[in-house]
Every structure is written in structure tokens, then in C-alpha cells.
Amino acid sequence: MLVIALWRRRTSFDVFDPTIPFKTSGDWVLLTTVVTMFAYIVLLVLLWNLS
Template sequence: MGPRHHRLYRGHRAKSLNITEEELVEIRGAERTFDGAYWRTALKAFSMGMIIIRLFTNTFYKIGIIFVVFGMALLGISILRRKAAGDVFDQRKPFETSGFWVMITTFVTTVTYLIMFVMIMKL
């Protein structure tokens, strides 16, 4: 028995694609990464910043703003990473790991938490 094919519809033109089960797993993995992890983390950081700004005194405003900026930075990284990924099924492109994006995310996160640590120590 051959690989199972699924019919997907893209956009309003109802253009269909026949994809294998392995390709469907790859699509789901990319969606969990791009639309899941990055967006959830960005939304949580942004929300935490807004909560801090709304609930705490002026002393904590800078920390809230740092969280908001951090959330926006993660959202930007997510959008840029999604654009850079391109078509996962394009066989002409060599496979690339996401090490560059992991390094950028690590750098942004480390800088953000170092800034917050310094701000908290000054309170």
C-alpha cells in the first residue's frame, strides 16, 4: 500500500495539493514552531508587560515596558524567521538548521533579562 495522500486547499482559489503523511508532519511541525511557540511567547511577554504597567506603581513601569519590547522583538523574530524559511518542500534549497534564529532569540532574551536584573537591583 502506498503513502496516504491528503488534499489541502490553499486560499480562495481552491487550488489543491496532494501531500504525503510525512509532508503533513513537517507542515504541522513548522506551524507549531512559527505560529505556536514564538507567537505564544511573544504574546505572554507582551501581556505580562501590560499587566505590570496597569497594576503596579510608576516604579515598575520600566520593567513593564521592557516586557512589552521583548514581546515585540520576539514577534519580529518570528515573522522574519517565517519569511526566511520559505517553502519546506523546495528540493532545490539545501536544508538549513535554525541555529541563526536560535542565536538571535538567545541574544535578545539574555539582553532583556540582564536589563531587567539591573533595573530590579536598582529598586
């Protein structure tokens, strides 16, 4: 998640411009969703293997 945040900050300079209304690209949302779901699945598998 940190890598995605740094990558977005370096490639999208309009993130910190207060004159531009907030908008999110669908690609960033999809990438973040996939990474988060993968992390939750890994955590779930680790919890199942605990017992």
C-alpha cells in the same frame, strides 16, 4: 522576540510545511538566545535599581 518570529516566518516558508521534518537553524537559535539574555539582563538591572 515578536520581530524575530515574524522575520523567521517571512524568510523560512518551510516552517509550516508538515511534510518536512522539524529542524531549527543555529542562527535563529543564537539570535533568539542573545535577545532573550539581553532582555533578562535589562530586567535584572531594573530590579537592582528599584531598591
